[in-house]
Amino acid sequence: MFDKARLIEALERLGKDLLARGLFIELAVYRGSAIVLQFDWGRSTEYVDAVVSEGYDEHALGVSVAVVARQMGLEGDWLNNAVGMYTPLGENDDLFDVLGNYPMTGTPGLRVLTAKPQYLLAMKLQALRNIDRGDKDLDDARALASHLAIDNEGELRALYVSIHGEEPHWEELSRFRSVLVKGA
Incomplete structure (x- = not known):
């Protein structure tokens, strides 16, 4: 470790x-x-x-x-x-x-x-598609979004598209709200 x-x-x-x-x-x-x-x-x-x-x-x-x-x-x-x-x-x-x-x-x-934090957040958002990975990706995404002062799903989606060049998969998109809500 x-x-x-x-x-x-x-x-x-x-x-x-x-x-x-x-x-x-x-x-x-x-x-x-x-x-x-x-x-x-x-x-x-x-x-x-x-x-x-x-x-x-x-x-x-x-x-x-x-x-x-x-x-x-x-x-x-x-x-x-x-x-x-x-x-x-x-x-x-x-x-x-x-x-x-x-x-x-x-x-x-x-x-x-x-x-950079923006790239890390986009990667963490993509990882949300895999729910079997536990809460570490979600916790990291929350911390990075807070650090970047991102407070709505539209900003998360725009960041995702700017890095990955495509719209998020519906499974990722469905978890964006949980990134913005602590303890969700």
């Missing part, structure tokens, strides 16, 4: 290992990991959902991920690209913020981008 401090420690170690191997990789972080890194909401996450930016060596990253897993006693898939099946090809750069470089001092081996 990663809280913010442990997640930053893992990224720091990952950057150091990449640098020691003469590599530099850019990584886009999504979902719970991006929320943990951007907000002080006391949230934690089990895994780091990330995608290697185009033009960087994903295989080379895997070697360093394994090294950090051994160093910190993590599962081998602590950093994985399972989120890649939910992200569109050719994502627009303006959907991301640069979180930082790791190691944080000196020459970096890793640059981490995080999905």
Whole structure:
């Protein structure tokens, strides 16, 4: 499990290992990991959902991920690209913020981008279609909507369409109201 401090420690170690191997990789972080890194909401996450930016060596990253897993006693898939099946090809750069470089001092081996809150909310709204995932997506969607001062279903729908380029599925749309009502 990663809280913010442990997640930053893992990224720091990952950057150091990449640098020691003469590599530099850019990584886009999504979902719970991006929320943990951007907000002080006391949230934690089990895994780091990330995608290697185009033009960087994903295989080379895997070697360093394994090294950090051994160093910190993590599962081998602590950093994985399972989120890649939910992200569109050719994502627009303006959907991301640069979180930082790791190691944080000196020459970096890793640059981490995080999905912006708007993008995270659109992803969480899409995840509402899968009711078997528990309340974590709904809770995250509520927190992100509040952070973005979104207070009506029309704004949620417009955000969804602006990111996904299509209308929300009726199952997602039917849960938008619960995003705006705490405890629903």
